[in-house]
Amino acid sequence: EPEVTQTPSHQVTQMGQEVILRCVPISNHLYFYWYRQILGQKVEFLVSFYNNEISEKSEIFDDQFSVERPDGSNFTLKIRSTKLEDSAMYFCASKQGSGSHNEQFFGPGTRLTVL
């Protein structure tokens, strides 16, 4: 069964460093998302991406964040200068088509720890 994959599974970084979280969405999917979940809290939407551009972003997704689909298969989330409060699980998701009842499939997540 096709699945969303994410690497690395765990990333430890120093405050102020840049990190890139990588995702490979399901191959025939057209819509891509990043979410984060701080430990013990709810899953929060960060950004959605379609047709090579951001379609929506949340207030969390500030200038420190960027997304890219560099090669038609990877979908990356970059945090330019990490803060302690960026420590969280980051989930990538993808969806095949438009329509609110289409299921978003989630990857296993990357645990980011900022020291």
Place this chain on the structure above:
Amino acid sequence: RKEVEQDPGPFNVPEGATVAFNCTYSNSASQSFFWYRQDCRKEPKLLMSVYSSGNEDGRFTAQLNRASQYISLLIRDSKLSDSATYLCVVNRVNRDDKIIFGKGTRLHILP
């Protein structure tokens, strides 16, 4: 009022019992509703979409009451493997790309 609000839990119930989860949402024009399941330190996985007429999938029944802005999930004959956190999820108005998660209700099924 939070956009999506769920029972805080946790629920500790014996195996075989029936469990009910409740969820309310604040935006009356929300369009799509889902229940996801999340195991500890794992990704959310779709359990079922919730349709206006209500829907059932085996031991699971989901109901939607638009007038009350209320969604429910019922699990009958609960199994040990049902232990997880259950997330109520709502899509935003005119934003089918963006889904809003509730904080979730943790369920422990006791042997």
